[in-house]
Structure formats: structure tokens, C-alpha cells
Amino acid sequence: MKHIIEAKPASHRPKAPEPLPARMAPAVRMLDVDADSAGQRLDNFLMRHLKGVPKTHVYRIIRSGEVRINKGRATADTRVQAGDQVRLPPVRVSEKMAEKAERPAPAREFPLLLEDEHLIALDKPAGTAVHGGSGVSFGVIEQMRQARPQAKFLELVHRLDRETSGILLVAKKRSALTHLQDQFRERETGKTYLALVIGTWPANKKVIDTPLHKYLQPDGERRVRTTTVDDPDGMRSITLVKLRTSLPARPDQDLPTFSLLEVTIKTGRTHQIRVHLASQGHPIAGDEKYGDFDLNRRLPRHGLKRMFLHAWRLQFTHPASGERIELLAPLPPDLACFVPSIP
Incomplete structure (x- = not known):
């Protein structure tokens, strides 16, 4: 839907908000589940693709029905299968969280x-x-x-x-x-x-x-x-x-x-x-x-x-x-x- 806004004189024109950085602009995403991800719980699958998004928010968008698998609602424990298409709603991530998500974890082996x-x-x-x-x-x-x-x-x-x-x-x-x-x-x-x-x-x-x-x-x-x-x-x-x-x-x-x-x-x-x-x-x-x-x-x-x-x-x-x-x-x-x- 287009919105027509009448231009005002420069002295009265409000300052335009600064655009979000490209990587931060929220948008719907469609993810295809590959063979290596088949069998994963939906919540785990999403957390791997939504770096920097709080876990509580991941569960919230699942419960609200905004996350869809093959256009259908799903729960956190739904198992994704190879070939499934997962719809992710627009999710805004703060600059700080995005930078943290991009920072690699320190390598570590365990006993x-x-x-x-x-x-x-x-x-x-x-x-x-x-x-x-x-x-x-x-x-x-x-x-x-x-x-x-x-x-x-x-x-x-x-x-x-x-x-x-x-x-x-x-x-x-x-x-x-x-x-x-x-x-x-x-x-x-x-x-x-x-x-x-x-x-x-x-x-x-x-x-x-x-x-x-x-x-x-x-x-x-x-x-x-x-x-x-x-x-x-x-x-x-x-x-x-x-x-x-x-x-x-x-x-x-x-x-x-x-x-x-x-x-x-x-x-x-x-x-x-x-x-x-x-x-x-x-x-x-x-x-x-x-x-x-x-x-x-x-x-x-x-x-x-x-x-x-x-x-x-x-x-x-x-x-x-x-x-x-x-x-x-x-x-x-x-x-x-x-x-x-x-x-």
C-alpha cells in the first residue's frame, strides 16, 4: 500500500529517521532445510539461523505462529525435515547483539x-x-x-x-x-x-x-x-x-x-x-x-x-x-x- 505525504517547507519538514544498516533491517526470510539439518527440533534450527536473537524471543515467535513450516504452524519441538521450507518473520537485532553474534567463539576442547x-x-x-x-x-x-x-x-x-x-x-x-x-x-x-x-x-x-x-x-x-x-x-x-x-x-x-x-x-x-x-x-x-x-x-x-x-x-x-x-x-x-x- 502506498502512502502519499504532502511535502512541507524545509523549515517545517521533520528530520528523516536514520535508516537501519542493511544487515539490521528486518525482513521475512525463507529457509530451506537441508539434509544435515533434517531431524532437528525447530527451536534448535532457528537458534542456529537467528544469531544474536534472545532465546525467549525465538520461543515467542514460534508460539505466536509467525514461524511456519511449509505454510503451516509448528511447535518448538517439531522436527524439521529435508526439503521443508521455514518462514522466519522480521526479527530486529541490535547492533551490539549482531556484532557479538558475528564474533567467533573461542576454540576449546573438553575432557x-x-x-x-x-x-x-x-x-x-x-x-x-x-x-x-x-x-x-x-x-x-x-x-x-x-x-x-x-x-x-x-x-x-x-x-x-x-x-x-x-x-x-x-x-x-x-x-x-x-x-x-x-x-x-x-x-x-x-x-x-x-x-x-x-x-x-x-x-x-x-x-x-x-x-x-x-x-x-x-x-x-x-x-x-x-x-x-x-x-x-x-x-x-x-x-x-x-x-x-x-x-x-x-x-x-x-x-x-x-x-x-x-x-x-x-x-x-x-x-x-x-x-x-x-x-x-x-x-x-x-x-x-x-x-x-x-x-x-x-x-x-x-x-x-x-x-x-x-x-x-x-x-x-x-x-x-x-x-x-x-x-x-x-x-x-x-x-x-x-x-x-x-x-
Whole structure:
């Protein structure tokens, strides 16, 4: 539609706004999904193409229906397929964010637990995101791609929270990625974490089967809470808990009793372990979102400077050989020093 605007004398003519730089001007984009991207979740596919766009905004344009696959609406967990055409709405990126997105991640290798021609199993340190996103310029996968420029394919099989350390799988082939992701989706993997919680965990409490509801706070921060089975937005979530040992209270150091747990998740919901354990009155030590904030302020003085959650054991079927694999990542020094008597 054309708009006709009557010209005014120069003295009254408003100053024209400065045009956006070409790279910043928002416009609809159409992306063709190639074979290497086939099988990816839509949210992950978009994040690779919308560098510098906050993760919360990516999810917002998906929910609003502005993102289309072959002209149809889709959800964040829709899997794109080779030949699909994805419509991206106009997305404005600030100059600062665009420059940051164009800046390559620093090359970095991580401690390896297993590597062959199909996959990599690494021991992710705490404090490192698995990928770039909201407020994070880069993560494990971007750093590994920089460290291995000859690698034709490197993709995350699953995720770990930034604050969580431990076993993380990266696929080196598309066939390995889809095979492994199918195992995670069908609950054919075994994912066990070590978590230190506040208080004495009852030894007979072995299963938590409580739905979880994911939501965004007004500031865009992602949060999760327990809900009821009749909540249409609740997702069934199952956590198995085994008490490994108890640590007695240390009154002289103003520290309560702790329990070290082996926690196996049968569903992979966002913040599942953290919210499930906190809902039982036993939050994870050092958890800044769902924990005991007063205790968390004291813990660094005693050597615990982050959340005590570690992806300790992973069991899966090798995508090529069919062999059942079990990997173990020992507690890192920053956690082991807090529970020195634990093997």
C-alpha cells in the first residue's frame, strides 16, 4: 500500500529517521532445510539461523505462529525435515547483539570420556552452557566447532543446564544424532545424577511422579513448578531417587544435615531434578533458583561455590555397533572437596 505525504517547507519538514544498516533491517526470510539439518527440533534450527536473537524471543515467535513450516504452524519441538521450507518473520537485532553474534567463539576442547567416528562423550564443566542463547554468546558446541574446523558435523544430542557438570553427548554424524535422540525420546537411555540435598532424605522415598509446568516470569526468565495431573499444561515427570549416604550436621560451621542422592530421570523435563527434589522439601545445595537462599549464601565459605548437581552416569546403545555403553564421570574437584569421604 502506498502512502502519499504532502511535502512541507524545509523549515517545517521533520528530520528523516536514520535508516537501519542493511544487515539490521528486518525482513521475512525463507529457509530451506537441508539434509544435515533434517531431524532437528525447530527451536534448535532457528537458534542456529537467528544469531544474536534472545532465546525467549525465538520461543515467542514460534508460539505466536509467525514461524511456519511449509505454510503451516509448528511447535518448538517439531522436527524439521529435508526439503521443508521455514518462514522466519522480521526479527530486529541490535547492533551490539549482531556484532557479538558475528564474533567467533573461542576454540576449546573438553575432557573426553569416549570418542569414535560416530560420537563424542565429554565431561562438561559447570558454568559452561551447552550452546549459545539468551544472555550467552556461545557454549560447548560452538567452541568445539571452532576447535575442530575440519569436522563436517557436530551436533548436541541432549542438553545439560549451564550450572550442571557431567556427561554430555555430541554426535559426529546425522545418523548417530537421530539414533541417539530417538533413544532419549523413547526413554531407552539411563541418566543418573549425583545431587546433594539439604536435610535427611527418607530412604523409602524412591519415586517422584509429579507433573511439571514450565512458564516464563515477567522478566523472561524460565521457571518450572510442580502442578496437578489435571493441569492441561502439565507434563508428566518421573524421577527415581536412591539415597547414597547422609552427611551429619556440622553445628560448629552452621551447616545442616545433607543427603547425597543418586537421581535417575525417566523423563527429561526442564529443571526436573531441581524442582522435584525441592518440592519434597529437600532442595539441592547451591541451587540459586529453587534452593535455600540463606544457606546458599553461607556455602561458598565452606568450599561449595555452585549447585551440587552432576551428570554422573549415562547408559545408551551405540548407534552403530548396537553395544550397550555405560559411561561414568567422577565428581569434579569442586564438588568432591565438599564431601571428601564419598568415593
